[in-house]
Amino acid sequence: MEQTVLAPVDWWVIAAMLGASLLVGFLVKDQASEGGVEGFFTAGRKMKWWLLGTSIVATTFASDTPLAITGWIARYGIAGNWFWWGGVLGSVAMTVFFARKWRTSGVVTDVEITELRYGGPAAATLRSVKAFINATLVNCVILGWVFAGMSKISESFMDWQWLLGSGLYGAMEAAYPEALLFGSFDNTLTIAVLVVVTLAYSALGGMRAVIITDLVQFALAMCMSVLLTVLAVSHLGGLEAMWDGLAAIYPSDGSATSLDGTPYLTHERVAAFVPDFGDGVVGSLGIPFSAFVLTLGVMWWTSGTVDGSGFTAQRLYTARDGGEAEKGALWYSFANFMLRSWPWAIAGVAALVIFPRPDVDLAARQFTECLHQEQACTLEMRECLENRYACSVPEYALLYRDEGQLSRDGLSAAAVAAEDEATVVVFREDRERSYPAMIRELLPAGLMGLMLASLMAAFMSTVSTHINWGASYLANDFYYRFINPRASEQHLTTVSRLATLVIALMAIVVASTVDNIGSMWELYGGMMAGLGLPHLMRWLWWRANAWTEISGMLTGFVLALANYIAGQNALLPDGQISIFPAFMASHAVHVICWISLVSALASVVATLVTAPVEAAQLRRFVARTRPMGFWREYAEGYAPERSFRESLWYFALGGSSIYAGMFGVGYLLRLQYAQGIGLLLLCSVALAWMVRGMGRIDRGVAAP
Incomplete structure (x- = not known):
């Protein structure tokens, strides 16, 4: 069959990228073998800020992200970017209040901090349960x-x-289990090859290989997205x-509509x-104010x-x-929101002009007619339906086949009559x-490859x-902690490599069976809502104990699971989207916030009715991490490197700087230069003030 999309040079470019990733794993595998679990999963604790920060950005720069943002721009x-722009505050909070503490804690996984902070059987149970949830469900x-x-x-x-x-190709397709397909066999083969290569360098080189490849992969992905x-x-x-x-195709009077009048x-x-x-305004975020x-x-x-x-702490x-x-962490916060936002946003706007929505809608109708009426097909349309790689109709690349109930607005009366409405493809x-x-x-060829x-590198x-992160829980928080605490470093390295294989296989099997990612994210969001306040309390207040987290986690889990089951099984009354009354929750955000409120109350009550952590345990935690907040006599002379009040000021500076810089770039791209330059100046001043002030700790200068 003649190949019409990727030229041989494109295939060679892709192969070179995969080969380079594998080479990194081989080059650092000996270093990964040093230090057992800690050496494998923390890269020897020798990384510079620009390496680890870029690695965090690369992880969040998945191949699906530019696609999702392009879809948001059209809708x-x-x-629409506020769906993730709202995360600026959380990112800055993590930077200012907690980034330094994770490193000084000396742990290998974030769940290990529970035993360092609380001690005792309850903390050990909490550690194992959280490790299992993160390694399986979250991943x-x-x-x-x-x-997808x-x-x-x-x-x-x-x-x-x-x-x-x-x-x-035919023999492989026939032998492959249909239950594990990702859409088509071509897609499945692509994902399988990428996962195998990723598994190989992750298992060989551990976190060191992951961070080095992240740097190269992010640089490549960012440069190409800008290009x-x-x-x-x-x-x-x-x-x-x-x-x-854009103004000509989508005029201010709203006269541009789809074929059904939308x-x-x-x-x-x-x-x-x-x-x-x-209400009813086209372009609203689809959520109440x-x-x-x-x-x-x-x-x-x-x-x-x-x-x-999570994986952020793993980098720290x-x-x-x-x-x-x-x-x-600061570099990640700026790069994640200022650098990544605009190439994708502008690409999404350009796509609305290059592929106007009226043209794509018309193509969708024409191709649907072609499916059900042979005489409606042109030669080009038949070619697209027979071989998508040889398709010469640009709009066809923006279409998908929807198998289900037929919309009568999408077809002529003859096409509607030609098919059974229950099985028609549109x-x-x-x-x-x-x-x-x-x-x-x-x-062109070469650049396309x-x-x-x-994008494969981003993937x-x-x-x-996630493979390395999940494996760290299995190796460190299950095997080393509970099964074989006397294992040698070489043995633990072998276990760590096997754990990466287990997590990869588990992810492939489970991910291929997930039908509704959106509902799963809502389930996960509800479960995590129960841990926000407990996670803050463990760093900021001496009175928090293991039951603080256990109660919050269990409450969030039970409410989120009950909400998920009720929604999936249509057990809710009409007009009600959750187990909470309709007047309390008309959107998933409301649901998650109510879960967080109930869970927070449960955490506070559980904290106050259970015994505090032993004084010796608190002193050990404070001595190692020097947390800010409220620690009474347990600090015993240990003062935090930076006060809570001073950190709040840097939090305000950081959030203001990122938002100013982000919108400053946006105004420049909208050709509104005065607003853009003014906001970028504000960003620069706030950033310089923040960096200089936060750097006093490492320069040995006391706070004013």
Whole structure:
């Protein structure tokens, strides 16, 4: 079969990227073998701030992220990014209050901190339960989302039948279990190859290999995302021409509508930075104003990750010292929101002009007609349906087949009559696919392969983190802690490598069976809502104990699970979306916030009715981590490196700086130079003030 999308040079570029990742694993495998579990999972605790900070950014830069943001731009406008822009405050809080503490704690996993902080049988139980949940549920939910994103990217490019030959391809497809397919066999092969390579270098080189490959992979992914955006804007004649084209296709009067009369966003709503919350307003975030306020005011600090727990803390352990950990977290906070936001956002806007929504809607209708009426097909349309790799209709790359109830607005009366409505297939628009569609339309051979390699690298950086992170729980918090605490370093390294294999296989099996990632995220969000306040209390208040976290975790888990089961089994009354009454919760954000409130109350009550942690245990924790907050006589002369009040000031500076810088860049891209330059100056002043003040600790200068 003739190959029509990727040229041989593109395949070689992809192969080179995979080979380079494997080479890193081989080069550092001897170093990974030193130090047992700690050496394998903390990279010897020798990393500089720019390495560990970039590694955190690379992990959050998954292949699905630019696709998701492109979809948000079409549905909500640039303001749709508030779904993740709200995380600025949590990221800065982790940097200012907790980054240094994770490194000085000397732990290998975030759940190990429970025994250091509380001690006793309850803490040991808490440690094992949290390790199991993080290694299984959390990993599989996240990787399921990431795998789905990679499937959408590879679908239009990775023609394995051309590469392997029809005979070998057919035999492999017949032998592969259908239950483990990720959409199609081509997609499955792509994901399988990437996971195998990722597993190999993660198992060989441990955290050191993960961090080094993250650096290269992030640099490649970031450069290529910027290049694609520049080429897309240049294709339209520049930024001014892009905004003019947007205004022409999506006018202010709302006259641009789909075939069924649904209005598209106007160009003002696409370009707006502030969400619209009016009832029935096109382009609103789809959430009530109260839910948006709760996202910014409550959800960021009631999440269990507010203190950095999870893969973020895992990177902080690798720092050379507490100062490097803090600077790495700060670099991550700025890079994550200022550097990454705008290439994807502008690419999403450009995609609305390059592939106008009316044209894509029309193509969807025409291809659906073609499926059900042979005479409605053109030669080009037949070619697309028979071989997507040879398709010459650009809009086809933005369509997906929806098997289910037929919308009568989408077909002619003859087509409706031609098929059984219960089984008919209809083509629909998927704006997330416009990102890979631009790659296909705008990039020449060689650059196309490099762009795909960059997205595969982004995918691998996320997968490698979660495989290594999950394996650290199995090796450190199960095997070493409870099964074989006398194991040798060499033995523990072998166990760590086997654990990465177990986590990878578990993730593939479970992720391929997850049908609704959104509902799983809501379940996870509810469960984590029970840990936000307990995680803050353990660092800030001497009175917190193991039951503080156990009660919060159990309450959040029970409420979230009950809510999930009720929703999945239609056990709720009409108009009610959760186990909470409709007047209390009209959106998932409300549900999660109510779970966090009930769980917080349970945590406080449990804390006050149970015995405090032993004084000797508290003194050991304070001596090692020097936490800020309220520790009474247990500090015994140990003062925190920086006071809580001073940290609050740096928290305010950091949040202001990131938001100012983020919107400053945005205004420049909207060609509003005065606002853009002014906000960037504010960002620079606040950042300089923050960095200078926080650096006093490492310079040995006392606070004023």
